[in-house]
Amino acid sequence: MPPTAVYSCEGPSRHHREKGCGHHPAVLGDLHDTSQKRETRNMTIDDDVRAVSSTGYERISKSEREQFQEQGWLLIPNALESTMQKRLVRAVDKVYQEEANAGGLRADKSLHLLGFFARDPMFAELLDYPSTFRYVWSLLGWNIYSHHNHIDVNPPITEPVAPFWNWHQDGYRQNSDIDAAVRPMLSLKVCFVLSDLGKGSGATQIIPGSHLNNELAGRPAKPGDPVITPPGAVSIEAKAGDAFIFDRRLWHSRSVNVSSVTRKLVFVGYTHRWIRPLDEERYHPDPHWQRILTPVQQQLLGNGPDHANFWGVRQDGWIDNDIPLRAELRARGLLDGSEPYLR
Secondary structure (H helix, E strand, O other): OOOOOOEEOOEEOOOOOOEOOOOOOOOOOOOOOHHHHHHHHHHHOOOOHHHHHOOOOOOOOHHHHHHHHHHOEEEEOOOOOHHHHHHHHHHHHHHHHHHHHOOOOOOOOOEEEEOOHHHOHHHHHHOOOHHHHHHHHHHHOOOEEEEEEEEEEEOOOOOOOOOOOOOEOOOOOHHHHOOOOOOOOOEEEEEEEOOOEOOOEOOEEEOOOHHHOOOOOOOOOOOOOOOOOOOOOEEOOEOOOOEEEEEOOOOEEEOOEOOOOOEEEEEEEEEEOOOOOOOOOOOOOOHHHHHOOOHHHHHHOOOOOOHHHHOOEOOOOEEOOOOHHHHHHHHOOOOOOOOHHHO
C-alpha cells in the first residue's frame, strides 16, 4: 500500500522488579464448505452456552491463540445471546434512521458511522461483552481501550458495480511510519454480525495469514488497470449473532452486497492506551450515562486520570495496579508473566 493511501475497514475514510517496562478457528478446511462449517459449529459450541456462561474473564485456549497468531483472525460462533442480538439490531436500526433523517447516508444509502458509543447506552455493553472480551484482553493485554469503532449498514445494491480494489490493512500511518520486516499488531477489531453473511451478501473478505506480510501484490497501478482478487482470498461466512476478531494487519476488503438482505455489522476496535484515538468525539455523553458504566468500561472508553496512566504507570514510573482492567485480571489471578502484555 502506498504511504499516502488512507483506508478504514470499510474503504476510504472521511472523516509493563514491576517498574514500568520499558483459516477459520474451528473449521480446518474450506471456509465455503457449509456442511463442514455447520458440523464444526456444533462441535465448538452448544447453542447459546458460550454466550451465556462466559464472564469475559476466561483465558482463551492455546489452540485459539495459535490459530489467531497464524491466521490473523478467529470466528466466534453464537457470540451474541439472542436477546442482546435483537437489542443491538434495534439500536443500529434507530441510528441508521437518525442518520437518514439528518442526511448522513452515502449516495447508495449505506452507512459507515465512526465513534457510535454515545448514540445509545446499550452500545457500551459491547466493550466488555463476555463472549468476545476474553479474546481481546488475552491477545492485547490490560492496558487497552477502544480507539476506533464503527457501524456499517449496507442495503442491497441493485445496479451493477464496477470492480474495485479495497484491500487494505487497518492502522493508517502505522503501516508507513513503522519500519520492520513484520510490523507489530498494535490493535485488533471485534465484528458483531447482525445479518447472515454468505455469498453475495457483502461479506468481509480476508487473506488468512496475510497479517505477517507488509505488502500485498495486485493493487492496480493506475485507474483502468484490471482489478484482481488476490490469491488466497476468502469470504467470512457467518450467521447473525456470530462475531469475528481480527488482527489489524490482516489484509481484508468489503465486498458488494447483491443479496436481498441488508448487511449490518458493528465493529469495535481495541488498542494500547498510549496510542491516540482515531475517531472524533462527535458526541458528548450525558454524565448520568457515564456513571452507570463499570470502571473497566470507563477505561475502555478512554478514561484515565493522567497521561502516565495511559502508559500503564503512576506518576512515579511504577506500575499502576489500580488501572481497572489490570486490577480485575489481578484479582482473578489472570495476570501472566509469560506474556509481556499480561505482566
